[in-house]
Amino acid sequence: MTPLEQMAPADLGERLRIAREAAGVTQADAALAIEVARTTLVAIEQGQRRIRMNELQQLARRYATSVNALLRQEAIQVDLAPRFRKLIGTSDKAADAAAKLLADLAKAEVELENLLGFRRVPNYPPERPILRGDVRTQAEQDAMELRQRLGLGNSPVSDIVTLFELELGIRVYVRRLDSKISGLFAYDEALGPCMLLNANHPRDRRTHSAAHECGHFVSTRREPEILHSYEHENSREERYANAFARAFLTPARAVTQKFHDVTAGSDRLSRRHVIVLAHFFGVSREAMLRRLEELSLVKPATWDWFQSNGGITDDQARQVLGDLPLPDAYKADADRPTTLRLNLLAAEVYHQGLLSEGQLARLLNLDRVELRQILDVAEGEGSEADGVTILLD
Secondary structure, three states: OOHHHHOOHHHHHHHHHHHHHHHOOOHHHHHHHOOOOHHHHHHHHOOOOOOOHHHHHHHHHHOOOOHHHHHOOOOOOOOOHHHHHHHHOOOOHHHHHHHHHHHHHHHHHHHHHHHOOOOOOOOOOOOOOOOOOOHHHHHHHHHHHHHHHOOOOOOOOOOHHHHHHHHHOOEEEEEOOOOOEEEEEEEEOOOEEEEEEEOOOOHHHHHHHHHHHHHHHHHHOOOOEEEEOOOOOOOHHHHHHHHHHHHHHOOHHHHHHHHHHHOOOOOOOOHHHHHHHHHHHOOOHHHHHHHHHHOOOOOOOHHHHHHHOOOOOHHHHHHHHOOOOOOOHHHHHOOOOOOHHHHHHHHHHHHOOOOOHHHHHHHHOOOHHHHHHHHHHHHHHHHHOOOOOOOOO
């Protein structure tokens, strides 16, 4: 249902009357603008006749206002920065900037969704308060429960951003942040769950950051979270989130089975084994070895041994994997001023005449040149689809 259909005709008629009088336009002139009789214009203002979108657009221009101003509900007013500032306890410009970016992206997306009459259907997992006892055991259970809910079974997670966005309804953004910040998470009743990941970090590290933040979403979603690159497990919440991330990305049963498959016939663990396992599960070599240690599949401190004996280098990984690793699309997209989904929503809002170029530019914090580039691309794609009819059952 569109915003025009959602609003009661009487309410919209009253708004139109107020806008007409504020613009100093007579009923006769307004009726002429939309090519109807004056009695029809009176019926529209009294809510007796529903106005059509093309008529609404024409009246908005005649009244020097916008369709958005006539239709919009109260704008979303959310500021996440104070929550994060309270969390860190001191002034942190990098955290403030990241929190503001997260809030701006989420608010813009929600506002565009509202204009288009779109409502996300939540598919949130139930909250699992952290219980007394070993948090790692609970985290393993909660992670496996979420994997089953998402239909993952024991399969690796190939694209965690798309999975969280489409399957859980989390608003996930990948943008370039200060190097000390790995990710942010916040939950708000108006925005829903929101996550911001650092595009400057390697993909496997971002994947772990996303899974870590998901651990907070499952257990303590109403508390904002900043994941710093130097952060240690100094609380039960952090120990839970890290254990959740390990269990979600590298489930014990799958790791054990794949470990035996990869090392079959060998009496020692080689760098090649670690590289192949890390690539299969989409995690870092260190994360893979730490997980093998945790599951008692290798000796304790195996990662430290490798580090003391030359490490496991990127060059060695390239020699083993060749061209297998895929390009990091999200890192390239991070240089865009918006996200791909925001671009699609913005283009549709503009196409329907719900916001002007200037209003869209202000909402998305873009200059007019950047916005025009987005709209030009969308219009070009639309022209290629001319003549295609979409049939709805």
